[in-house]
Amino acid sequence: MRLTVLGACGAWPDAGQACSGYLVEHEGFRLLVDLGYATVPRLLESVGAEQIDAVFISHGHPDHCADLSPLLRARFMRDEPAKPLPVYSLPGALDAVLALDHPGLLADAYALHEFAGGDLLDIGPFRAQTRLLPHSVPNAGIRLTAAGKVLAYTGDAAPSDEVVELARDADLLVAEATYVDEVPPALRRILSSARDAGRQARAAGAGRLLLTHLQPGTDAYAALAAARAGYDGEIGVATSGLTIDLTER
Template sequence: MSVELNVLGTCGGYARQGRACSGYLIRCAGSNLLVDIGNGVLSNLQNFVNFFDVNAIALSHMHPDHYVDIFSLFTAIRFFPAVIEPVPVLAPLGAFDFIRPVLSPGAREAFLKVFRWIEWKESAAIENRESVLAGDEKQDQAVDLKITGMDMFVDKMVPGYADKSIQHVGPGPVILSSFDILPARMNHPLDTLGFRIEVEDKVIAYSGDSDVCDSLETLARGADLFICEATFTRQVKDKGGGHLFAAEAGKIASNAGVKKLLITHVWPLFDEEVAAAEAKKEFDGIVEVAREGMRIEI
Protein backbone atom coordinates (compact mmCIF):
# COMPACT_ATOMS: atom_id res chain seq x y z
CA MET A 1 0.00 0.00 0.00
CA SER A 2 1.41 3.38 -0.87
CA VAL A 3 2.31 6.00 1.69
CA GLU A 4 2.41 9.60 0.55
CA LEU A 5 3.71 12.82 2.03
CA ASN A 6 2.08 16.11 1.05
CA VAL A 7 4.18 19.12 1.98
CA LEU A 8 2.01 21.95 3.31
CA GLY A 9 4.47 24.37 4.89
CA THR A 10 8.24 24.54 5.15
CA CYS A 11 9.48 27.92 6.39
CA GLY A 12 11.42 28.30 9.61
CA GLY A 13 10.21 31.01 12.01
CA TYR A 14 7.93 32.95 9.67
CA ALA A 15 6.54 32.40 6.19
CA ARG A 16 8.28 33.63 3.05
CA GLN A 17 6.13 35.39 0.46
CA GLY A 18 3.46 32.98 -0.77
CA ARG A 19 4.67 30.19 1.49
CA ALA A 20 3.72 28.75 4.90
CA CYS A 21 5.30 27.50 8.12
CA SER A 22 5.66 23.86 9.17
CA GLY A 23 3.01 21.36 8.09
CA TYR A 24 3.19 17.85 6.58
CA LEU A 25 0.36 15.51 5.69
CA ILE A 26 1.11 11.78 5.73
CA ARG A 27 -1.47 9.71 3.90
CA CYS A 28 -2.05 6.00 3.68
CA ALA A 29 -5.15 4.09 2.64
CA GLY A 30 -7.57 6.90 3.40
CA SER A 31 -5.95 7.82 6.74
CA ASN A 32 -4.50 11.31 7.06
CA LEU A 33 -2.04 12.36 9.73
CA LEU A 34 -1.16 16.04 9.93
CA VAL A 35 2.22 16.73 11.48
CA ASP A 36 2.45 20.32 12.72
CA ILE A 37 0.08 23.08 11.72
CA GLY A 38 2.01 26.34 11.49
CA ASN A 39 0.71 29.56 9.99
CA GLY A 40 -0.66 29.10 6.47
CA VAL A 41 -0.96 25.31 6.72
CA LEU A 42 -4.77 25.10 6.84
CA SER A 43 -5.02 26.85 3.47
CA ASN A 44 -2.46 24.55 1.83
CA LEU A 45 -4.00 21.45 3.44
CA GLN A 46 -7.15 22.05 1.42
CA ASN A 47 -5.17 21.67 -1.82
CA PHE A 48 -4.97 17.98 -0.90
CA VAL A 49 -7.87 17.00 1.39
CA ASN A 50 -10.86 18.56 3.12
CA PHE A 51 -10.03 19.86 6.57
CA PHE A 52 -12.60 17.42 8.03
CA ASP A 53 -10.70 14.50 6.52
CA VAL A 54 -7.75 14.90 8.90
CA ASN A 55 -7.82 11.82 11.17
CA ALA A 56 -5.10 12.82 13.63
CA ILE A 57 -2.61 15.59 14.37
CA ALA A 58 0.86 15.43 15.90
CA LEU A 59 2.35 18.70 17.19
CA SER A 60 6.09 18.90 17.70
CA HIS A 61 5.99 21.95 19.96
CA MET A 62 4.20 25.14 20.78
CA HIS A 63 6.21 27.75 18.91
CA PRO A 64 3.82 29.66 16.64
CA ASP A 65 5.39 28.49 13.37
CA HIS A 66 4.39 24.92 14.31
CA TYR A 67 0.91 25.19 15.78
CA VAL A 68 -1.01 28.48 15.39
CA ASP A 69 -3.30 27.31 12.58
CA ILE A 70 -4.85 24.89 15.11
CA PHE A 71 -7.04 27.87 16.05
CA SER A 72 -8.16 28.23 12.42
CA LEU A 73 -8.88 24.51 12.16
CA PHE A 74 -10.82 24.73 15.42
CA THR A 75 -13.01 27.49 13.98
CA ALA A 76 -13.54 25.57 10.73
CA ILE A 77 -14.64 22.39 12.51
CA ARG A 78 -16.57 24.07 15.32
CA PHE A 79 -18.87 25.92 12.95
CA PHE A 80 -19.09 23.26 10.23
CA PRO A 81 -22.74 22.35 9.67
CA ALA A 82 -22.28 18.64 10.35
CA VAL A 83 -20.94 16.58 13.19
CA ILE A 84 -17.24 15.76 12.85
CA GLU A 85 -15.64 13.15 15.10
CA PRO A 86 -13.17 14.66 17.62
CA VAL A 87 -9.71 14.78 16.08
CA PRO A 88 -6.95 13.36 18.30
CA VAL A 89 -4.05 15.79 18.79
CA LEU A 90 -0.79 14.46 20.20
CA ALA A 91 1.36 17.20 21.73
CA PRO A 92 4.15 17.64 24.28
CA LEU A 93 3.31 17.72 27.97
CA GLY A 94 1.94 21.12 28.95
CA ALA A 95 0.99 22.08 25.38
CA PHE A 96 -2.56 22.97 26.34
CA ASP A 97 -1.17 25.65 28.65
CA PHE A 98 -0.42 27.60 25.44
CA ILE A 99 -3.98 27.14 24.13
CA ARG A 100 -5.96 27.82 27.30
CA PRO A 101 -5.28 31.56 27.80
CA VAL A 102 -6.27 32.41 24.23
CA LEU A 103 -9.78 30.97 24.52
CA SER A 104 -12.83 32.09 26.48
CA PRO A 105 -14.18 29.40 28.87
CA GLY A 106 -16.89 28.48 26.34
CA ALA A 107 -14.47 28.26 23.45
CA ARG A 108 -12.10 26.22 25.60
CA GLU A 109 -14.83 23.70 26.27
CA ALA A 110 -15.67 23.58 22.56
CA PHE A 111 -11.98 23.19 21.68
CA LEU A 112 -11.74 20.10 23.87
CA LYS A 113 -14.75 18.65 22.06
CA VAL A 114 -13.42 19.41 18.57
CA PHE A 115 -10.03 17.95 19.51
CA ARG A 116 -9.19 14.97 21.69
CA TRP A 117 -6.14 16.50 23.34
CA ILE A 118 -3.38 14.03 24.24
CA GLU A 119 -0.12 15.05 25.91
CA TRP A 120 2.92 12.82 25.83
CA LYS A 121 4.78 12.57 29.10
CA GLU A 122 8.42 11.81 29.55
CA SER A 123 11.50 13.21 31.29
CA ALA A 124 12.20 15.10 34.51
CA ALA A 125 9.69 17.81 33.74
CA ILE A 126 6.97 15.20 34.10
CA GLU A 127 8.16 14.04 37.46
CA ASN A 128 7.81 17.60 38.69
CA ARG A 129 4.34 17.87 37.33
CA GLU A 130 3.29 14.47 38.61
CA SER A 131 4.57 15.28 42.06
CA VAL A 132 2.34 18.35 41.92
CA LEU A 133 -0.60 16.17 40.98
CA ALA A 134 0.33 13.37 43.38
CA GLY A 135 -1.64 14.64 46.33
CA ASP A 136 0.77 16.78 48.30
CA GLU A 137 0.04 20.10 49.93
CA LYS A 138 -0.06 21.99 46.65
CA GLN A 139 -2.85 19.87 45.29
CA ASP A 140 -4.95 20.38 48.42
CA GLN A 141 -4.41 24.07 48.00
CA ALA A 142 -5.41 23.85 44.35
CA VAL A 143 -8.61 21.97 45.21
CA ASP A 144 -9.55 24.61 47.77
CA LEU A 145 -8.98 27.35 45.27
CA LYS A 146 -11.11 25.55 42.73
CA ILE A 147 -13.94 25.32 45.21
CA THR A 148 -13.77 29.06 45.74
CA GLY A 149 -14.17 29.47 42.00
CA MET A 150 -10.70 30.80 41.24
CA ASP A 151 -10.33 28.58 38.23
CA MET A 152 -7.96 30.84 36.36
CA PHE A 153 -5.60 30.82 39.32
CA VAL A 154 -5.85 27.05 39.59
CA ASP A 155 -4.97 26.79 35.91
CA LYS A 156 -1.88 28.82 36.52
CA MET A 157 -0.79 26.84 39.56
CA VAL A 158 -1.38 23.33 38.32
CA PRO A 159 -1.21 23.19 34.54
CA GLY A 160 -3.86 20.95 33.08
CA TYR A 161 -5.67 20.61 36.41
CA ALA A 162 -8.92 22.18 35.30
CA ASP A 163 -9.04 20.38 31.95
CA LYS A 164 -9.98 16.85 32.96
CA SER A 165 -10.48 15.79 29.37
CA ILE A 166 -6.76 16.12 28.59
CA GLN A 167 -5.32 12.65 28.26
CA HIS A 168 -1.75 11.85 29.27
CA VAL A 169 0.08 9.02 27.53
CA GLY A 170 3.60 7.66 27.26
CA PRO A 171 6.42 7.10 27.49
CA GLY A 172 6.39 4.87 24.44
CA PRO A 173 4.61 4.84 21.11
CA VAL A 174 1.12 6.15 20.53
CA ILE A 175 -1.22 4.76 17.90
CA LEU A 176 -3.39 7.31 16.14
CA SER A 177 -5.56 6.20 13.24
CA SER A 178 -3.31 3.92 11.11
CA PHE A 179 -0.11 5.50 12.39
CA ASP A 180 2.26 4.19 15.02
CA ILE A 181 4.00 7.27 16.41
CA LEU A 182 7.04 7.19 18.65
CA PRO A 183 7.80 10.64 20.09
CA ALA A 184 11.20 11.60 21.46
CA ARG A 185 12.37 14.70 23.25
CA MET A 186 14.47 16.95 21.02
CA ASN A 187 17.11 19.59 21.80
CA HIS A 188 15.23 22.89 21.56
CA PRO A 189 14.62 25.68 24.11
CA LEU A 190 10.92 24.82 24.41
CA ASP A 191 9.80 21.20 25.10
CA THR A 192 9.82 19.70 21.63
CA LEU A 193 9.03 16.27 20.26
CA GLY A 194 10.45 14.61 17.19
CA PHE A 195 8.43 11.73 15.75
CA ARG A 196 9.23 8.34 14.28
CA ILE A 197 6.10 7.43 12.38
CA GLU A 198 5.45 3.91 11.13
CA VAL A 199 2.66 3.15 8.72
CA GLU A 200 2.36 -0.04 6.68
CA ASP A 201 6.01 -1.00 6.18
CA LYS A 202 7.31 2.57 5.91
CA VAL A 203 9.12 4.75 8.44
CA ILE A 204 9.04 8.53 8.37
CA ALA A 205 11.13 10.48 10.88
CA TYR A 206 10.50 14.14 11.68
CA SER A 207 12.89 16.32 13.65
CA GLY A 208 10.52 19.08 14.71
CA ASP A 209 12.94 21.83 15.72
CA SER A 210 16.18 20.55 17.22
CA ASP A 211 19.85 21.07 17.67
CA VAL A 212 22.15 18.05 17.42
CA CYS A 213 21.19 15.30 19.88
CA ASP A 214 21.46 11.52 20.16
CA SER A 215 17.71 11.00 20.21
CA LEU A 216 17.34 12.66 16.82
CA GLU A 217 19.74 10.17 15.28
CA THR A 218 18.01 7.29 17.06
CA LEU A 219 14.63 8.49 15.86
CA ALA A 220 15.81 8.63 12.25
CA ARG A 221 17.64 5.28 12.17
CA GLY A 222 16.98 3.54 8.86
CA ALA A 223 14.00 5.75 8.01
CA ASP A 224 12.60 5.69 4.49
CA LEU A 225 12.15 9.44 4.71
CA PHE A 226 13.78 11.82 7.17
CA ILE A 227 12.13 15.25 7.32
CA CYS A 228 14.79 17.29 9.06
CA GLU A 229 15.06 20.90 9.95
CA ALA A 230 18.02 22.79 8.48
CA THR A 231 17.39 26.25 9.82
CA PHE A 232 20.83 27.67 9.12
CA THR A 233 23.39 27.57 6.34
CA ARG A 234 27.05 28.41 6.75
CA GLN A 235 26.09 31.94 5.74
CA VAL A 236 26.07 32.45 9.53
CA LYS A 237 29.05 31.55 11.68
CA ASP A 238 27.29 31.16 15.03
CA LYS A 239 23.79 29.71 14.87
CA GLY A 240 23.16 29.86 18.63
CA GLY A 241 21.36 26.87 20.18
CA GLY A 242 18.25 24.92 19.32
CA HIS A 243 18.54 24.44 15.56
CA LEU A 244 20.68 22.69 12.96
CA PHE A 245 23.02 23.81 10.25
CA ALA A 246 22.06 22.10 6.97
CA ALA A 247 25.40 20.28 7.13
CA GLU A 248 24.46 18.86 10.54
CA ALA A 249 21.15 17.61 9.13
CA GLY A 250 23.19 15.85 6.42
CA LYS A 251 25.54 14.35 8.98
CA ILE A 252 22.67 13.01 11.12
CA ALA A 253 21.01 11.54 8.01
CA SER A 254 24.28 9.84 7.15
CA ASN A 255 24.87 8.46 10.66
CA ALA A 256 21.27 7.23 10.86
CA GLY A 257 21.44 5.56 7.44
CA VAL A 258 18.20 7.07 6.15
CA LYS A 259 17.10 6.47 2.57
CA LYS A 260 16.08 10.02 1.78
CA LEU A 261 16.61 13.39 3.47
CA LEU A 262 14.04 16.14 3.04
CA ILE A 263 15.47 19.35 4.40
CA THR A 264 13.03 21.91 5.66
CA HIS A 265 12.52 24.83 8.07
CA VAL A 266 15.25 26.87 6.37
CA TRP A 267 15.19 30.38 7.78
CA PRO A 268 13.65 32.65 5.10
CA LEU A 269 16.77 34.83 4.83
CA PHE A 270 18.85 31.86 3.66
CA ASP A 271 19.03 30.15 0.31
CA GLU A 272 17.43 26.70 0.37
CA GLU A 273 19.61 25.47 -2.49
CA VAL A 274 22.71 26.42 -0.52
CA ALA A 275 21.27 24.48 2.40
CA ALA A 276 20.73 21.42 0.16
CA ALA A 277 24.28 21.65 -1.19
CA GLU A 278 25.70 21.82 2.34
CA ALA A 279 23.63 18.79 3.42
CA LYS A 280 24.72 16.84 0.33
CA LYS A 281 28.38 17.21 1.29
CA GLU A 282 27.65 15.15 4.41
CA PHE A 283 25.13 12.64 3.05
CA ASP A 284 25.50 10.36 0.03
CA GLY A 285 21.80 9.54 -0.29
CA ILE A 286 19.00 11.54 -1.86
CA VAL A 287 18.56 15.10 -0.56
CA GLU A 288 15.56 17.22 -1.49
CA VAL A 289 14.37 20.64 -0.36
CA ALA A 290 10.80 20.62 0.98
CA ARG A 291 8.46 22.99 -0.83
CA GLU A 292 4.76 23.64 -0.42
CA GLY A 293 2.67 21.51 -2.77
CA MET A 294 5.17 18.64 -3.08
CA ARG A 295 3.85 15.07 -3.17
CA ILE A 296 6.41 12.45 -2.23
CA GLU A 297 5.66 8.77 -2.58
CA ILE A 298 7.45 6.92 0.21
Protein backbone atom coordinates in the same frame (compact mmCIF):
# COMPACT_ATOMS: atom_id res chain seq x y z
CA MET B 1 2.64 6.08 3.22
CA ARG B 2 2.52 9.48 1.52
CA LEU B 3 3.84 12.82 2.74
CA THR B 4 2.55 16.16 1.45
CA VAL B 5 4.29 19.36 2.54
CA LEU B 6 1.83 22.10 3.47
CA GLY B 7 4.53 24.54 4.52
CA ALA B 8 8.19 24.51 5.45
CA CYS B 9 9.32 28.03 6.40
CA GLY B 10 11.12 28.49 9.69
CA ALA B 11 10.02 31.15 12.19
CA TRP B 12 7.56 33.01 9.93
CA PRO B 13 5.96 32.36 6.53
CA ASP B 14 7.59 33.99 3.53
CA ALA B 15 5.33 35.67 0.96
CA GLY B 16 2.86 33.11 -0.41
CA GLN B 17 4.29 30.37 1.81
CA ALA B 18 3.51 28.67 5.12
CA CYS B 19 5.42 27.44 8.15
CA SER B 20 5.92 23.83 9.21
CA GLY B 21 3.03 21.51 8.40
CA TYR B 22 2.85 18.05 6.85
CA LEU B 23 0.01 15.78 5.81
CA VAL B 24 0.86 12.08 6.19
CA GLU B 25 -1.58 9.60 4.67
CA HIS B 26 -1.87 5.82 4.75
CA GLU B 27 -4.83 3.55 4.04
CA GLY B 28 -7.15 6.56 3.85
CA PHE B 29 -6.10 7.90 7.25
CA ARG B 30 -4.98 11.55 7.31
CA LEU B 31 -2.55 12.67 9.99
CA LEU B 32 -1.31 16.24 10.28
CA VAL B 33 2.17 16.63 11.74
CA ASP B 34 2.57 20.21 12.93
CA LEU B 35 0.34 23.12 11.91
CA GLY B 36 2.37 26.32 11.72
CA TYR B 37 1.31 29.72 10.42
CA ALA B 38 -0.70 29.63 7.15
CA THR B 39 -0.82 25.83 6.81
CA VAL B 40 -4.61 25.51 7.03
CA PRO B 41 -5.30 27.52 3.83
CA ARG B 42 -2.83 25.21 2.06
CA LEU B 43 -4.55 22.16 3.48
CA LEU B 44 -8.02 23.32 2.46
CA GLU B 45 -6.94 23.61 -1.17
CA SER B 46 -7.20 19.82 -1.41
CA VAL B 47 -8.66 18.36 1.81
CA GLY B 48 -11.67 19.37 3.87
CA ALA B 49 -11.05 20.22 7.51
CA GLU B 50 -13.53 17.52 8.52
CA GLN B 51 -11.50 14.89 6.65
CA ILE B 52 -8.52 15.11 9.00
CA ASP B 53 -8.30 12.13 11.37
CA ALA B 54 -5.63 13.25 13.86
CA VAL B 55 -3.01 15.90 14.58
CA PHE B 56 0.46 15.53 16.10
CA ILE B 57 2.26 18.66 17.31
CA SER B 58 6.01 18.50 17.96
CA HIS B 59 6.21 21.55 20.23
CA GLY B 60 4.45 24.72 21.25
CA HIS B 61 6.16 27.37 19.12
CA PRO B 62 3.57 29.09 16.91
CA ASP B 63 5.37 28.35 13.65
CA HIS B 64 4.52 24.72 14.43
CA CYS B 65 1.08 24.91 16.03
CA ALA B 66 -0.67 28.28 15.46
CA ASP B 67 -2.99 26.98 12.74
CA LEU B 68 -4.51 24.37 15.01
CA SER B 69 -6.88 27.18 16.00
CA PRO B 70 -8.37 27.81 12.53
CA LEU B 71 -8.48 24.07 11.83
CA LEU B 72 -10.63 23.50 14.91
CA ARG B 73 -12.86 26.44 13.99
CA ALA B 74 -13.29 25.10 10.44
CA ARG B 75 -14.37 21.72 11.83
CA PHE B 76 -16.65 22.96 14.61
CA MET B 77 -18.22 26.26 13.49
CA ARG B 78 -20.54 24.72 10.90
CA ASP B 79 -24.08 23.43 10.68
CA GLU B 80 -22.89 19.86 11.27
CA PRO B 81 -19.76 19.95 13.44
CA ALA B 82 -17.14 17.26 12.86
CA LYS B 83 -16.44 14.77 15.61
CA PRO B 84 -13.76 15.73 18.17
CA LEU B 85 -10.32 15.72 16.56
CA PRO B 86 -7.64 13.64 18.33
CA VAL B 87 -4.70 15.97 19.01
CA TYR B 88 -1.39 14.61 20.33
CA SER B 89 1.12 16.87 22.09
CA LEU B 90 3.53 17.13 24.97
CA PRO B 91 1.96 18.36 28.23
CA GLY B 92 1.21 22.07 28.14
CA ALA B 93 2.53 22.58 24.61
CA LEU B 94 -0.84 23.74 23.28
CA ASP B 95 -2.03 25.78 26.24
CA ALA B 96 -1.46 29.10 24.47
CA VAL B 97 -3.03 28.24 21.12
CA LEU B 98 -6.04 26.54 22.74
CA ALA B 99 -6.59 29.66 24.88
CA LEU B 100 -7.03 31.94 21.84
CA ASP B 101 -10.82 31.42 21.87
CA HIS B 102 -13.30 32.04 24.66
CA PRO B 103 -13.03 29.34 27.35
CA GLY B 104 -15.07 26.32 26.36
CA LEU B 105 -15.94 27.56 22.86
CA LEU B 106 -14.05 24.76 21.11
CA ALA B 107 -14.01 22.28 23.99
CA ASP B 108 -16.00 19.77 21.95
CA ALA B 109 -13.89 20.25 18.83
CA TYR B 110 -10.89 18.21 19.98
CA ALA B 111 -9.74 15.41 22.25
CA LEU B 112 -6.31 16.21 23.65
CA HIS B 113 -3.93 13.28 24.17
CA GLU B 114 -0.83 14.40 26.04
CA PHE B 115 2.17 12.08 25.96
CA ALA B 116 5.66 11.93 27.44
CA GLY B 117 8.80 11.87 25.33
CA GLY B 118 9.66 8.27 24.53
CA ASP B 119 6.04 7.12 24.49
CA LEU B 120 4.82 4.79 21.76
CA LEU B 121 1.51 5.80 20.21
CA ASP B 122 -0.91 4.08 17.88
CA ILE B 123 -2.41 6.76 15.64
CA GLY B 124 -4.71 5.16 13.09
CA PRO B 125 -2.54 2.81 10.97
CA PHE B 126 0.66 4.45 12.20
CA ARG B 127 2.93 3.17 14.93
CA ALA B 128 4.43 6.37 16.32
CA GLN B 129 7.60 6.45 18.40
CA THR B 130 8.28 9.78 20.10
CA ARG B 131 11.61 11.05 21.33
CA LEU B 132 12.55 14.25 23.13
CA LEU B 133 15.03 16.27 21.06
CA PRO B 134 17.00 19.33 22.21
CA HIS B 135 15.27 22.68 21.64
CA SER B 136 14.44 25.81 23.63
CA VAL B 137 11.13 24.27 24.73
CA PRO B 138 10.19 20.58 25.06
CA ASN B 139 10.17 19.18 21.52
CA ALA B 140 9.13 15.69 20.42
CA GLY B 141 10.48 14.18 17.26
CA ILE B 142 8.31 11.47 15.77
CA ARG B 143 9.06 8.23 13.94
CA LEU B 144 6.08 6.93 11.98
CA THR B 145 5.96 3.34 10.78
CA ALA B 146 3.34 1.82 8.47
CA ALA B 147 3.47 -1.04 5.97
CA GLY B 148 7.18 -1.48 6.56
CA LYS B 149 8.05 2.15 5.74
CA VAL B 150 9.49 4.65 8.21
CA LEU B 151 9.27 8.44 8.21
CA ALA B 152 11.18 10.39 10.87
CA TYR B 153 10.59 14.08 11.64
CA THR B 154 12.64 16.19 14.02
CA GLY B 155 10.45 19.20 14.72
CA ASP B 156 13.11 21.75 15.73
CA ALA B 157 16.23 20.23 17.24
CA ALA B 158 19.93 20.77 17.73
CA PRO B 159 22.21 17.95 16.56
CA SER B 160 22.27 15.05 19.01
CA ASP B 161 22.51 11.29 19.31
CA GLU B 162 18.77 11.34 19.94
CA VAL B 163 18.13 12.68 16.43
CA VAL B 164 20.31 9.93 14.97
CA GLU B 165 18.41 7.25 16.87
CA LEU B 166 15.06 8.70 15.84
CA ALA B 167 16.11 8.48 12.19
CA ARG B 168 17.94 5.14 12.36
CA ASP B 169 17.47 3.39 8.98
CA ALA B 170 14.40 5.53 8.21
CA ASP B 171 13.23 5.61 4.61
CA LEU B 172 12.82 9.39 4.89
CA LEU B 173 14.19 11.87 7.40
CA VAL B 174 12.48 15.28 7.46
CA ALA B 175 15.02 17.40 9.30
CA GLU B 176 15.04 20.98 10.53
CA ALA B 177 17.76 23.00 8.78
CA THR B 178 17.18 26.61 9.75
CA TYR B 179 20.68 27.68 8.71
CA VAL B 180 22.96 26.61 5.87
CA ASP B 181 26.43 26.00 7.32
CA GLU B 182 26.78 27.40 10.82
CA VAL B 183 24.19 27.96 13.50
CA PRO B 184 24.87 31.19 15.45
CA PRO B 185 26.64 30.40 18.74
CA ALA B 186 23.67 31.47 20.88
CA LEU B 187 21.40 28.99 19.06
CA ARG B 188 23.65 25.96 18.64
CA ARG B 189 21.95 24.03 21.43
CA ILE B 190 18.47 24.47 19.98
CA LEU B 191 18.66 24.52 16.15
CA SER B 192 20.46 22.82 13.26
CA SER B 193 21.98 23.68 9.91
CA ALA B 194 21.68 21.87 6.59
CA ARG B 195 25.24 20.69 7.08
CA ASP B 196 24.25 19.24 10.46
CA ALA B 197 21.24 17.52 8.89
CA GLY B 198 23.43 15.86 6.28
CA ARG B 199 25.84 14.54 8.87
CA GLN B 200 23.02 13.19 11.01
CA ALA B 201 21.25 11.55 8.08
CA ARG B 202 24.48 9.74 7.22
CA ALA B 203 25.04 8.66 10.83
CA ALA B 204 21.48 7.33 11.00
CA GLY B 205 21.66 5.49 7.70
CA ALA B 206 18.54 7.29 6.48
CA GLY B 207 17.53 6.42 2.93
CA ARG B 208 16.49 9.94 1.98
CA LEU B 209 16.79 13.42 3.49
CA LEU B 210 14.31 16.28 3.20
CA LEU B 211 15.52 19.63 4.55
CA THR B 212 12.84 21.77 6.12
CA HIS B 213 12.34 24.86 8.33
CA LEU B 214 14.77 26.95 6.26
CA GLN B 215 14.77 30.57 7.36
CA PRO B 216 12.92 32.74 4.80
CA GLY B 217 15.39 34.08 2.26
CA THR B 218 17.75 31.12 2.59
CA ASP B 219 19.36 29.93 -0.65
CA ALA B 220 17.95 26.42 -1.11
CA TYR B 221 20.80 25.43 -3.44
CA ALA B 222 23.35 26.42 -0.80
CA ALA B 223 21.47 24.37 1.78
CA LEU B 224 21.48 21.34 -0.53
CA ALA B 225 25.22 21.72 -1.17
CA ALA B 226 25.95 21.97 2.55
CA ALA B 227 23.92 18.84 3.31
CA ARG B 228 25.59 16.92 0.46
CA ALA B 229 28.98 17.54 2.05
CA GLY B 230 28.09 15.00 4.69
CA TYR B 231 25.49 12.76 3.06
CA ASP B 232 25.54 10.99 -0.30
CA GLY B 233 21.90 9.87 -0.39
CA GLU B 234 19.01 11.61 -2.09
CA ILE B 235 18.37 15.10 -0.69
CA GLY B 236 15.55 17.58 -1.29
CA VAL B 237 14.25 20.82 0.17
CA ALA B 238 10.66 20.86 1.45
CA THR B 239 8.37 23.24 -0.44
CA SER B 240 4.61 23.72 -0.23
CA GLY B 241 2.83 21.12 -2.34
CA LEU B 242 5.73 18.66 -2.53
CA THR B 243 4.50 15.06 -2.27
CA ILE B 244 6.63 12.01 -1.52
CA ASP B 245 5.15 8.52 -1.75
CA LEU B 246 7.28 6.22 0.34
CA THR B 247 5.55 3.10 -0.99
CA GLU B 248 7.03 3.76 -4.43
CA ARG B 249 10.58 3.42 -3.18
